[in-house]
Amino acid sequence: MAGPTTADRGRRRQGESGPPLPPRRGRLRRLRMLIILLLVAVLASGGVIWLLYGSPWLRVQRISVSGTRVLTPAQVREAAGVRLGTPLISLDTDVIGARLRRKLPRLDAVDVVRSWPHGIGLNVTERTPVLLIRNGAKFDEVDREGVRFATVAQAPKGVPALELAPPPSAGPRRFGTDRLVREAVRVAQAVPAAVARDTRTVKVRTYDSISLELGDGRDVLWGSGEKGRAKAVTLTALMKAAPHARHFDVSVPTAPASSGS
Incomplete structure (x- = not known):
């Protein structure tokens, strides 16, 4: 009895899968799938772009x-x-x-x-004004960084005025007006809260000669903006120790002084 032919053995190995596709038909099927996927991606991208830019729904209302x-x-x-x-x-x-x-x-x-x-x-x-600089009949507002950010017709309540009164031999020509303004801002922010509420004017003569004029006629010689925290603590203690004094000097916080009554 004759055995199975080569073709019969090949069909048994393939089982029910049938004969293999010709190489060209397999490439065409993969190409069609790739084209379909590309079309879907293009349509989806186009839909998203239209939704974001062309549709009436995602717009500023x-x-x-x-x-x-x-x-x-x-x-x-x-x-x-x-x-x-x-x-x-x-x-x-x-x-x-x-x-x-x-x-x-x-x-x-x-x-x-x-x-x-x-x-x-x-x-x-x-911005919050820390000091005011008179500008004719108006006021320039100065913030915590020394920036003049606005001019107003009326002075905001509770904001002290800045007075630049340097002697002819010093002041702006040596340090520059902007630097003096920043130093005055530095002092205004370091002043104790209770004193700040009563401060009417921050007066700058030189970089290291800055004073405060309070609403009840008292004044404080602060000096420069350096050692602000130590000066604030010293001034608070000094005012408690000499409640009737009119003049306070904390320019050297380790050697404060008060006078007048």
């Missing part, structure tokens, strides 16, 4: 503002320059923040955030 004290929300919105209907994805938050700080010097910090799907938030922090 409201602009919220928080943190204002002197400025109004309307002023902040106008300075931000964000147009309603703009796609949220196209907004450059860094550019908006820089624009706000440029147009509104009163702003110390700005945080611009997208609020999906329809809003944008402008969270701002305004």
Whole structure:
């Protein structure tokens, strides 16, 4: 009896899988699958792009503002320059923040955030005046960094005036006005809270000769802005020890003095 032929043995090894596909048909099937996957990816990407940039759903419909004290929300919105209907994805938050700080010097910090799907938030922090410099009939506000950030018609309550009164041989020509202003700010921030509430004027003669004029006529020679914490502690103790004194000197905190009654 004749044994199985070579073709019969090949069919047994293949089982039910049938004959192998011709190499060309296998390549065509893989190519078709690749094309389909590419089409799906293109359509999905196009849909996402249209959703973000072309659809009417993810666009700016409201602009919220928080943190204002002197400025109004309307002023902040106008300075931000964000147009309603703009796609949220196209907004450059860094550019908006820089624009706000440029147009509104009163702003110390700005945080611009997208609020999906329809809003944008402008969270701002305004500068706080530490001193006032008279500018004609108005006042320049100076913040904790010595920056003159705004001019106002009325002096804010509780903010001392800065008086630059250097002698002809010193002062701005030697140190520069900006440096003297920063030193005065440094002193104003170091003064004890109880004294700060009563301070009416911070007077600068030279870099190391700064004094405070209080509302009840008393005065304090502070000196320079150095050793501010030690001077604050010394002044508090000195005022308690000499409650009727009119003049206090803490320019050298280890050797304070008081006089007058």
